[in-house]
Amino acid sequence: xxxxxxxxxxxxxxxxxxxxxxxxxxxxxxxxxxxxxxxxxxxxxxxxxxxxxxxxxxxxxxxxxxxxxxxxxxxxxxxxxxxxxxxxxxxxxxxxxxxxxxxxxxxxxxxxxxxxxxxxxxxxxxxxxxxxxxxxxxxxxxxxxxxxxxxxxxxxxxxxxxxxxxxxxxxxxxxxxxxxxxxxxxxxxxxxxxxxxxxxxxxxxxxxxxxxxxxxxxxxxxxxxxxxxxxxxxxxxxxxxxxxxxxxxxxxxxxxxxxxxxxxxxxxxxxxxxxxxxxxxxxxxxxxxxxxxxxxxxxxxxxxxxxxxxxxxxxxxxxxxxxxxxxxxxxxxxxxxxxxxxxxxxxxxxxxxxxxxxxxxxxxxxxxxxxxxxxxxxxxxxxxxxxxxxxxxxxxxxxxxxxxxxxxxxxxxxxxxxxxxxxxxxxxxxxxxxxxxxxxxxxxxxxxxxxxxxxxxxxxxxxxx
Amino acid sequence: xxxxxxxxxxxxxxxxxxxxxxxxxxxxxxxxxxxxxxxxxxxxxxxxxxxxxxxxxxxxxxxxxxxxxxxxxxxxxxxxxxxxxxxxxxxxxxxxxxxxxxxxxxxxxxxxxxxxxxxxxxxxxxxxxxxxxxxxxxxxxxxxxxxxxxxxxxxxxxxxxxxxxxxxxxxxxxxxxxxxxxxxxxxxxxxxxxxxxxxxxxxxxxxxxxxxxxxxxxxxxxxxxxxxxxxxxxxxxxxxxxxxxxxxxxxxxxxxxxxxxxxxxxxxxxxxxxxxxxxxxxxxxxxxxxx
Numbered sequence: 001x002x003x004x005x006x007x008x009x010x011x012x013x014x015x016x017x018x019x020x021x022x023x024x025x026x027x028x029x030x031x032x033x034x035x036x037x038x039x040x041x042x043x044x045x046x047x048x049x050x051x052x053x054x055x056x057x058x059x060x061x062x063x064x065x066x067x068x069x070x071x072x073x074x075x076x077x078x079x080x081x082x083x084x085x086x087x088x089x090x091x092x093x094x095x096x097x098x099x100x101x102x103x104x105x106x107x108x109x110x111x112x113x114x115x116x117x118x119x120x121x122x123x124x125x126x127x128x129x130x131x132x133x134x135x136x137x138x139x140x141x142x143x144x145x146x147x148x149x150x151x152x153x154x155x156x157x158x159x160x161x162x163x164x165x166x167x168x169x170x171x172x173x174x175x176x177x178x179x180x181x182x183x184x185x186x187x188x189x190x191x192x193x194x195x196x197x198x199x200x201x202x203x204x205x206x207x208x209x210x211x212x213x214x215x216x217x218x219x220x221x222x223x224x225x226x227x228x229x230x231x232x233x234x235x236x237x238x239x240x241x242x243x244x245x246x247x248x249x250x251x252x253x254x255x256x257x258x259x260x261x262x263x264x265x266x267x268x269x270x271x272x273x274x275x276x277x278x279x280x281x282x283x284x285x286x287x288x289x290x291x292x293x294x295x296x297x298x299x300x301x302x303x304x305x306x307x308x309x310x311x312x313x314x315x316x317x318x319x320x321x322x323x324x325x326x327x328x329x330x331x332x333x334x335x336x337x338x339x340x341x342x343x344x345x346x347x348x349x350x351x352x353x354x355x356x357x358x359x360x361x362x363x364x365x366x367x368x369x370x371x372x373x374x375x376x377x378x379x380x381x382x383x384x385x386x387x388x389x390x391x392x393x394x395x396x397x398x399x400x401x402x403x404x405x406x407x408x409x410x411x412x413x414x415x416x417x418x419x420x421x422x423x424x425x426x427x428x429x430x431x432x433x434x435x436x437x438x439x440x441x442x443x444x445x446x447x448x449x450x451x452x453x454x455x456x457x458x459x460x461x462x463x464x465x
Numbered sequence: 466x467x468x469x470x471x472x473x474x475x476x477x478x479x480x481x482x483x484x485x486x487x488x489x490x491x492x493x494x495x496x497x498x499x500x501x502x503x504x505x506x507x508x509x510x511x512x513x514x515x516x517x518x519x520x521x522x523x524x525x526x527x528x529x530x531x532x533x534x535x536x537x538x539x540x541x542x543x544x545x546x547x548x549x550x551x552x553x554x555x556x557x558x559x560x561x562x563x564x565x566x567x568x569x570x571x572x573x574x575x576x577x578x579x580x581x582x583x584x585x586x587x588x589x590x591x592x593x594x595x596x597x598x599x600x601x602x603x604x605x606x607x608x609x610x611x612x613x614x615x616x617x618x619x620x621x622x623x624x625x626x627x628x629x630x631x632x633x634x635x636x637x638x639x640x641x642x643x644x645x646x647x648x649x650x651x652x653x654x655x656x657x658x659x660x661x662x663x664x665x666x667x668x669x670x671x672x673x674x675x676x677x678x679x680x681x682x683x684x685x686x687x688x689x690x691x692x693x694x695x696x697x698x699x700x701x702x703x704x705x706x707x708x709x710x711x712x713x714x715x716x717x718x719x720x721x722x723x724x725x726x727x728x729x730x731x732x733x734x735x736x737x738x739x740x741x742x743x744x745x746x747x748x749x750x751x752x753x754x755x756x
Contacts, residue, residue: 068716078577119583133570281577287569298713305708309701316697348717349648352724355709356652359702359728360659366701367663370694396666399606400659406602407595407655411648420591429648 005453012330012447019333021046022340045340063340066347066428068286069295072130076282079123093123096278100125125278133287148188149231150216151178152223173229173236181219181228187212189249191266196254202262204253213249221245237265298351305355306332309362317369323456324365327448331361334439335432344435350428353408357436360404364444367393382458390449397444401437408434469688469736470681470744476737480622487629490636496628497635499643500574502581505533506550509572511542513563521545524562528554536639539715542571549575588647592654596620599658606662607669611746616661619731619739623657624650626730627723634719645720653727660698661735664691665743680747688736699732 024045045062067074079096081089093116101114104127113128154177187209194205208216219228220242229239230253240253257265310328313321335354339346372389376382411430413420500507512521518535521543525532531548538544545558552573559568596617604613627650634640667687671678706725710718 122583279577280575283573283575285570285573287571294713294716298709298717301709301712302705304712305705308704308708312697312701312704349645349720352648352709352717352720353652355705356656356702356724359698359705362701363659363698366694366698370690370697374690392670395670396663399603399666400662402606403599403602403658403662404655406598407651407658410591410595410598411651413591420587420594425644426588426648426651429652433652 005450008446008450009454012450016330016333019330019337023333023336063336064343064345065295066345066350067128067130067284068348069292069346070130071133071286071292072128073132073286074282074284075127075129075280077125077127077278078281079125080277080279081121081123089123090118093118093125097125100127104129124281133285148184149234150181150183150219151229151231152181152219153178153227153229173227173231173239175231175234178229178231181215181223183212183215183219187215193259193262193266194252196252201254202257202259204257204262204266206251206253208249208251210249213247216249216251217245217247221247294348298348302351302355306358309358313362313365319456320369320372320452323451324362324369324448326451327365327443328358328361330447331358331439331443334443335436338435338439339432344431345428346432347425347428349425350432353429353431353433354436357433357440360401360437361440361444363400364393364397364440365448367397368444368448386452386456390445394445397441401441404437405434408437466682466686467689467692469685470741473741473744476741480626480734480738484622484625484629487625487632490632491629494632494636496632497639497641498581499641500546500576500581501643502585504549504577504581505575506547506555507572507574508545508547508555508558508570509538509542510545510559511569511571513567514541516543516563516568518543521562525558528558528561530554530558534639542715549577584644584647588651592651595651595654599654603658603662603665607665611743611750612665615739615743615746616658616665618742619661619734620654620657622734622738623653623727623730627653627727630726631723634722640719645717646723649720649723649727652724653731656728657731657734660695660731661739663694664688664735664740667691668740668743680751681744684740684744688740692736695732695735699728702728 022045077100079093081092084092097114097116101112104112104114111130113126115126117124117126151173153173189207189209189212191204191206194203195201196203223242224245226242227239228242229236231237238253253265306328310321310325313324313328315321317324335357338344344350368389371393372382372386375385375388375392378385380388408430410420411426412434413427413430510521518537522532522535522545525535525545525547530550533546533548534544536544536546550558555570555573559570562568599620600613600617602613603616604610607613631640631642631646635642664687667690668683671683671687672680675683703725706721706728709721710725713721
């Protein structure tokens, strides 16, 4: 399949055509008239929907833009782990993340990202809210410690409920019709999912601290036969009926839970039980218009720069320069395709990394062409000089690119080592640089060599053999 | 063949002038750290054209904010830097400068001081690690520690040039160093080595071919033959970067400037720092062996 240069050339052209479709602009309106027929349609990159081994796969090829380009808010919260035992810290952070995620989702923000980051002694939660420019309210809600509150119904509420025909009437608990019994998150030691010994159904087991046990025992003794509502962040999550007084500090919440629901509830309870307070250590908000302005400007600057590079190459190397520009075009298509395929988020530093890698892609061609000129000066026929040019330039291309690849790997920090940077900005830069350099090796060597072998002809300067 | 090595001391003098002025500025003025490193609040706002920077700082001071600078960032946009402030207070500031919704807050960043120190330490660790890996790789690829060390000397030269220049920029133009700057320095490092290796590769090739020729002559041939490529290649990158500086967004302008200085210094240092260091080392070694 890849035997002859012509075959490789064919595949490269096919690849380019495929990439053009993959790289189509998003929501771009095309309107023009050709041969008296007017064409007006909105262009979008393709979306693939197919089933693989029973699971449906939907892949949309769009470029993901970072918050600095698309606009939005970036908030870093740090958990205060002073009072948490070392062994519990990771799970405490996870629970806090769950709560924050729930709170963020409550806002109805599209595609929020909530992730944890642990470095040495810092336990952080990174929250990214695309399109949100007013974060003060969001932060005040996100930043709070999850509040767990046990509440009993006010006598008036129960009175009106029992006044109804059925004594078992279920009232939906709310802040208005209940009052706190004085048991809060701190009194809870741990909540976990367990399974009922009778029915095998999932349930949530709660364990109180010694102080909490006492309060809980007093409360349940007082409230036998009534409902005790559990609130998290002022929202009722469940309201089980107290069957008997519980004095040993252990309780189970039963109900028709699914396993996931029981797990979620225990996580929420743990979150409320955690005395982890979080504080905002970093907050960045970019108005979408500013992002849009800089992306438009940067793209324009990039295109102008690229055109100058292309002209310069033609000026320096003539026909070879044109071929190098084709290889460069393929490079651009491939890089954009890879960004879309792997969902690489493009940020401003990312674009800079990409531009730098364009420079390195051109460098491969320059190295080869300079070698080619030298070999020709030494009196070799052009096609031999060309092949040798590739061969001799390879050593320096390899060594130079290996160091760049190693540097970008260290910056990208794929193993998430705590001692190396894990900031999104540095990473964005390293990712595009790494991808760019790898692709440039392919287009600079394989593609441009094939293009030259198939397209380039030079009058032979062979004299006699 | 051009006798490049004849002017080694000229190259060193040029570098010394740039490095010393940068070093002087670094010691005297230091760098202007952005809120990324020291913490605080940065607000970029678009204001009606009648508003001047004095109006903004007066309003901020009237609100009791500790303003460190108010800077024009575009035609009608300003950057305001203060000690850490809440969103609410920033909104109040915008309203006190001009009532109604005349002012748009474009960007708002608040950073605690912990993160910056951490980032610097981590970037430092990453840089040292990268230098070690590069040193080992170059020494391995060229079968001699001399090449590795010479490449690293040029690399450190380039880093110092970029950092020194930004100290000067900071003093004269109020340019701040931020996370992006750290990224730019790391890039300059990798470009520097990338460029040096191309020159070294040529020296290695001639060494293999002809061991009898004096080393200095080999170096001169290699420099002569790679010069065209070095200049051509740097030009392509410089074209891209200059276009971005002139037309690109304001937020990345100084980042690109840092990349540009890194590229120029990186190109310069390969033939004029790394190679002379290699040559001097070689001479010193052969003298020692003789004596």
